[in-house]
Amino acid sequence: MSEYKRFSHVVAKRPVAAWIQTTTQQIRGTIYVRRDQRVSDALREAEAFIAVTDAVVLNAAGEEIVRAPFLALNKAHILWVMPEEEEEAEGAEEG
Numbered sequence: 001m002s003e004y005k006r007f008s009h010v011v012a013k014r015p016v017a018a019w020i021q022t023t024t025q026q027i028r029g030t031i032y033v034r035r036d037q038r039v040s041d042a043l044r045e046a047e048a049f050i051a052v053t054d055a056v057v058l059n060a061a062g063e064e065i066v067r068a069p070f071l072a073l074n075k076a077h078i079l080w081v082m083p084e085e086e087e088e089a090e091g092a093e094e095g
Contacts, residue, residue: 017084020052022077026062029055029071031081039083043075050075 013032016039020027029052033042042050055071058064 015053019082019084020073021079021081022073023079024060024077025065026058027052027055027071027073028058029053039081043078043081048074048076050078 012035014035015030016033018029018031018039020029020031031039031042031050031052033039049072052071052073053069055066055068056064057066057068057071
């Protein structure tokens with residue numbers, strides 16, 4: 001084995017708790033965004049899928065249909081994303 005170390009490019013990302021609406025379900029979980037990006041920037045990246053951890057999938061009636069520690073979500077099915085941190089910030093200003 002070579003005595004040279006192999007280096008990989010590590011991208012630091014921050015977790016963002018979010019609600020995600022797809023064409024058929026709503027998902028609550030954590031997505032990961034580069035520290036210098038907004039959620040909308042992450043959604044515009046070339047990758048077809050976005051990672052969601054601690055995912056809870058709800059049907060149209062709002063009933064939980066599945067929980068998963070990890071979910072790879074095809075971005076083509078996303079209608080909207082609402083980060084929870086924005087809601088918390090707004091709530092703190094009102095109180």
